[in-house]
Structure formats: structure tokens, C-alpha cells
């Protein structure tokens with residue numbers, strides 16, 4: 182409708198970038214996701230929680246098309262990847278960035294080369310231009326230019342996460358998927374990383390899907406939280422709405438842990 186188009190800001194915020202409907206994913210006869218529905222809205226930082234082994238990484242990988250689904254549909258930027266041509270698929274894939282849970286850097290490549298991996302896959306640029314672009318990405322995540330020449334083995338855990346984030350940002354994505362990005366970091370390192378995510382969301386208008394167990398992240402940077410349980414979304418809402426839930430798992434999660 183024309184009237185809606187006149188308010189791009191308001192409506193853009195409500196637009197789902199990714200819609201998951203009735204998703205079923207299993208391994209053998211064990212269903213991990215069993216009728217899951219979820220919308221990831223443009224511009225939000227969505228925190229995704231759930232017990233260990235509940236399927237958070239499986240959902241992430243299924244949305245990315247890396248794990249096959251039994252049934253259900255996933256619409257990404259308005260495209261159902263099951264029905265998309267190879268070219269359309271690639272066009273969608275270059276609009277997302279990923280930091281996997283086991284998202285190690287390639288140890289045989291320098292930091293700069295690691296950041297350039299997606300650029301080599303999707304862009305046709307000269308080496309010089311790619312160096313400049315990768316430097317810019319490093320700067321964006323708060324790393325100094327001299328880090329570019331280093332080997333990943335020379336970096337601290339926090340720096341490795343930042344380089345992995347720079348790589349996820351390599352193609353100026355609309356959305357980044359972060360699977361437990363602050364796990365293994367000390368509280369200060371985790372807080373710094375959260376602040377970076379928050380800044381990137383505000384300055385780049387980035388949408389962020391973040392699997393996390395970090396209560397600090399959930400309280401301070403997530404606009405909305407979705408909890409996974411029994412293969413479905415148990416509850417989704419703001420932190421205040423989650424805190425009010427009567428669900429026993431959510432209660433013990435938010436009130437039982439250090440708060």
C-alpha cells in the first residue's frame with residue numbers, strides 16, 4: 182500500500198528479514214527442531230538461547246542452508262532458497278556474514294588473508310584493493326593495521342573473535358549470524374565484544390542473530406530474545422517479557438544463574 186511506503190522507517194523495522202515456518206530438522210529418527218517458527222526482524226539484535234544440545238547451532242546452520250531440513254520453509258530476504266536459482270542463492274549468501282561456534286580462523290593464512298576469504302569467493306577485486314578493504318574491516322572491529330600481517334596463533338582469544346567478526350563483515354552483510362561469539366572470553370572481553378556489536382548495529386544498521394549464554398549480552402545488547410526448547414520457540418520477547426515468564430526452564434535460566 183502507498184501509505185505504508187510513505188513510512189519506510191516504521192515499516193522497515195517490522196519487516197522480517199528471515200522467516201522460518203514449521204521447520205523440522207532431524208538426524209536419523211531424532212528430531213532436533215520440530216515445527217519451529219521464528220522471524221528475525223530487520224535491524225534487531227536477536228539473542229537466541231536454549232539448553233545445551235537443544236538445536237541452536239542446528240537452527241543457525243539450517244537457516245544458512247548448511248544442514249538439510251525435513252520440512253518447513255525458510256524465507257531469506259524474501260527468497261525461498263529451496264526454490265532459488267544458483268545465481269539467486271549466491272546473491273542471498275553474499276548478504277549474510279557468519280561467525281560459527283567453532284569459527285576458527287585458517288591457521289595457515291595471515292589475519293588479513295582470513296578476512297579476505299569471502300571477498301575472494303564473491304568479489305572480483307585487485308589484491309591491492311582487497312588489502313585496503315580488509316584493513317578497513319579490521320579497523321571497524323577495533324584492531325590496529327599491524328594485526329593484519331600476524332598469524333592467528335599470535336592472537337588472544339578476544340582478538341580472534343574480532344578477526345572472525347571482521348571476516349563476517351567482509352561483504353558488508355545485511356545480517357550477521359554469531360554462534361556463541363563471547364564464549365571463552367573473560368567478562369571484560371565479552372563486554373567489549375557486546376559493545377562492538379551494539380555499535381555496528383547502530384552505525385551500519387546491521388541485523389544480528391546471536392546465539393549466546395551470556396546474560397550480560399542478553400541484558401545489555403539484545404533487543405529481543407528467543408528461547409528454544411523441545412524443538413520449538415518456547416518464548417520470544419524483550420528481556421522484561423522473558424523475565425516474567427512462568428516457564429520453569431526460563432525461570433531457572435534467568436533467576437537461577439548469576440544475575
Ligand code: ADP
Pocket residue numbers: 208213231232233234235236237238239240
Ligand atoms: P546447541 O543448542 O548446543 O547448539 P546443536 O544445535 O549443536 O545444539 O545440536 C542439537 C542436537 O543435534 C544435539 O543433540 C547434537 O548432537 C545433534 N546434532 C547436531 N549436528 C548433528 C549432525 N551433523 N549429526 C547428528 N546429530 C547432530
Ligand code: MG
Pocket residue numbers: 237238239282360
Ligand atoms: Mg551450539
